[in-house]
Amino acid sequence: MSSDKINLLCITTLTNQTNYADWALKIKATACLGNFWKAYLGKNKTSSTTPDATKVDWVETHEEKAISLILKTVSPNLHVEHKALTAPTTAGPKISQQYWDHLKAKYKKQDGALSLLNFTALVKTALVDDGTLEAQLNIMEATHSCCMLNEIKLEDWQYTALLLLNLPESYKHISNSFLTNNDIDKLVPTTIITKIIETEIHHKADLSPTANMMHGSSAGPKRKSKKLPAGQPCHYYRKDRHWAQQCRKKKADNAKANSSKKKEKPGSTSLNVVKQSDAKSEV
Numbered sequence: 001m002s003s004d005k006i007n008l009l010c011i012t013t014l015t016n017q018t019n020y021a022d023w024a025l026k027i028k029a030t031a032c033l034g035n036f037w038k039a040y041l042g043k044n045k046t047s048s049t050t051p052d053a054t055k056v057d058w059v060e061t062h063e064e065k066a067i068s069l070i071l072k073t074v075s076p077n078l079h080v081e082h083k084a085l086t087a088p089t090t091a092g093p094k095i096s097q098q099y100w101d102h103l104k105a106k107y108k109k110q111d112g113a114l115s116l117l118n119f120t121a122l123v124k125t126a127l128v129d130d131g132t133l134e135a136q137l138n139i140m141e142a143t144h145s146c147c148m149l150n151e152i153k154l155e156d157w158q159y160t161a162l163l164l165l166n167l168p169e170s171y172k173h174i175s176n177s178f179l180t181n182n183d184i185d186k187l188v189p190t191t192i193i194t195k196i197i198e199t200e201i202h203h204k205a206d207l208s209p210t211a212n213m214m215h216g217s218s219a220g221p222k223r224k225s226k227k228l229p230a231g232q233p234c235h236y237y238r239k240d241r242h243w244a245q246q247c248r249k250k251k252a253d254n255a256k257a258n259s260s261k262k263k264e265k266p267g268s269t270s271l272n273v274v275k276q277s278d279a280k281s282e283v
Contacts, residue, residue: 006030006069014074018114020107021149023073030069039066040100042093066096070103078103115150118143122162129168133200137163137193160187163196171199 011030014023031037038044039062046055071079085098093101122143127136144159154162161184164175174195178187 006034008072011073014078014103014107017107020103021146024104024108025149027069027073031066034065034069036062036065039063039094039096042097044094044096063094063096067099070096070099074103115147115152118146118150119152122147125166127163127166127168127171129170129200129203131200131204133168133171134197137196141193156189157185157187160189160192163189163192167196170203171196174199 011026012019012023014020028037028040031040036044044059044062044066046059048055051059071082074082081102082095082099085095085102122140125136125140125143127133127140140163144154147154161179164178164187167175174192178192
């Protein structure tokens with residue numbers, strides 16, 4: 001890998017001990033890909049005591065790459081410290097190794113209090129069921145990684161148990177299931193995190209308007225309101241704010257009609273009445 005193909009944007013600029021662990025990890029990964037990591041370890045040497053020009057050039061090229069990678073990823077004030085380093089000697093370490101060891105001794109374990117603060121934040125994390133549980137898990141995982149880089153290590157089962165114990169009440173069924181049905185020392189963080197995220201997705205789906213509409217339709221048709229629409233007039237007796245089932249005139253007319261039907265004798269017709277009246281007039 002040539003120096004012009006190295007993506008320096010992915011490497012955090014080293015400023016102090018707060019980001020040394022992340023910086024050192026990315027420097028090592030980049031140097032390993034470029035095949036010049038041995039320069040930082042003092043192993044960038046030729047295999048023979050009388051090397052040819054090609055091997056010497058290979059060693060010098062990797063030395064320059066190692067120095068350049070550090071200088072391009074540190075803050076300006078650290079450049080001054082690099083210039084203060086003594087020139088390499090035949091027996092002594094080269095500049096790349098000296099500079100790497102200098103930064104390592106200065107920042108790797110300099111701020112023990114910061115490491116303890118990260119560990120305290122990790123242990124005291126209380127997950128909240130507010131719709132951002134996945135983001136909270138990502139922050140917790142980043143804090144866990146910082147602790148690991150600063151050599152405050154938790155076994156997988158310990159970190160998993162920490163996740164389960166810090167779940168909100170609405171997710172306690174997950175912790176109860178794993179802590180009672182599995183061997184604790186075999187717990188894996190990825191399994192628990194996947195289960196938590198799946199549960200959060202289901203919770204969000206249940207609270208969505210679409211889900212509520214589906215639940216409402218499955219419960220059956222909604223009952224219509226018994227209250228009639230305002231302003232509908234009675235079709236029998238047109239009067240504002242007057243309902244058909246409350247129309248007294250209609251009830252009275254219906255009562256009269258029923259009464260007249262009861263008075264009529266069975267079998268009699270209006271025609272018979274007319275004939276009888278004509279007979280009396282002739283007599």
